[in-house]
Amino acid sequence: MLGYLFPGQGTVRVGMGAWLRRSPAARRRLEQVDAMLTRPISPLCARGPLDRLVATEHAQIAVTACNLAALAVLDEEGYEPAVVAGHSVGELSALHAAGVLDLAGTVRLVELRAGLMAGVDVRGGMRAVMGLPVERVEQLAEAASAPGEPVVVGLENAPGHVVVSGSPPALDRLAELAADADQIVALRVGNAFHSPLMAGAERAWAAAVEAALMREPRVPVVPNVTGEPTTDLAVLRRALVAQLTGRVRWTHTMEAIAPTPSAGMRETALAPVSVVEVGDSKVLTGLARRTGVRCLSMTDPATLRRLAKAVAA
Missing domain, CATH: 3.40.366.10 (Malonyl-Coenzyme A Acyl Carrier Protein, domain 2)
Incomplete structure (x- = not known):
């Protein structure tokens, strides 16, 4: 096949x-x-x-x-x-x-x-979170979200390669919380795709x-x-x-x-x-x-x- x-x-x-x-x-x-x-x-x-x-x-x-x-x-x-x-x-x-x-x-x-x-017209962004399981990234996203400032898991690309998508303030908060991540990389994209x-x-x-x-x-x-x-x-x-x-x-x-x-x-x-x-x-x-x-x-x-x-x- x-x-x-x-x-x-x-x-x-x-x-x-x-x-x-x-x-x-x-x-x-x-x-x-x-x-x-x-x-x-x-x-x-x-x-x-x-x-x-x-x-x-x-x-x-x-x-x-x-x-x-x-x-x-x-x-x-x-x-x-x-x-x-x-x-x-x-x-x-x-x-x-x-x-x-x-x-x-x-x-x-x-x-x-x-x-x-x-x-x-609502601006957002995306970041790749490396080295963490998707369950951990989901927890981080929930903790970093706020009313009017969501962040979610947008892409499960591979084990240890998860992309979060959402508002810039929420993305910044998630980056501060994710001290256990190997690396967090901002993606060059126009908005928060695959998100609310x-x-x-x-x-x-x-x-x-x-x-x-x-x-x-x-x-x-x-x-x-x-x-x-x-x-x-x-x-x-x-x-x-x-x-x-x-x-x-x-x-x-x-x-x-x-x-x-x-x-x-x-x-x-x-x-x-x-x-x-x-x-x-x-x-x-x-x-x-x-x-x-x-x-x-x-x-x-x-x-x-x-x-x-x-x-x-």
Whole structure:
């Protein structure tokens, strides 16, 4: 079995997509995406500047364009996934890979999502808390929150790698309380994603998701907010709305897609798969390594050869 993982917003950098343009299939896909957007994203990916590229309204589109181009490479090679998942905005790429959304629908929803989230007028931030279990970070978040100043666990990325999301004063209080953390790192993001501070975008996003043309998935999708594989289209719609303010349960996602002996086998886990990060990123490959899962990244020139060998095995 083959599992596809699609990276999210935190993977953007100037020059992203350069290797993809060497592939005719990927180049065509990038050109198609550019043509569907209000403004082409490829020039910004290639030349920056970085401060514009990392802005929410551009970053989500940029990473999705690269995800879709990398998927086009795998499609041309004849590969088909048995299960898919995407990290944060990467979930829309996963839905496309599963046949739920067509290309135009995917691009349209990503551009809308990016604009809605960028337009939220309540300011917040995100910080990675390293070296603590998620239960401890949840306790810290509860202690640091105050009326009108929430902070929550926004992403469970991997064991010992948890991201908190919320108002700046609450984030500062959490940092003061977390003396037992190995490290706390501020993320370069535009707001407090996957937190209650995104509620201002939720109504318009829910209406767009409800109106979007979607088909039953060809393969199971693992939504962020559940971490459980499903082929139920109604569940996928609800999960896509909920992840705007809800937690990304990536550790659970990896346990479902590629269970390891140390993690134990959940009842809902799928059979073991070969896993590939589909995009211009090694971020999910690194997170997979922290969970004991070997993941191939499409940014590695040897991946197609290694993937062929792994699938044959």
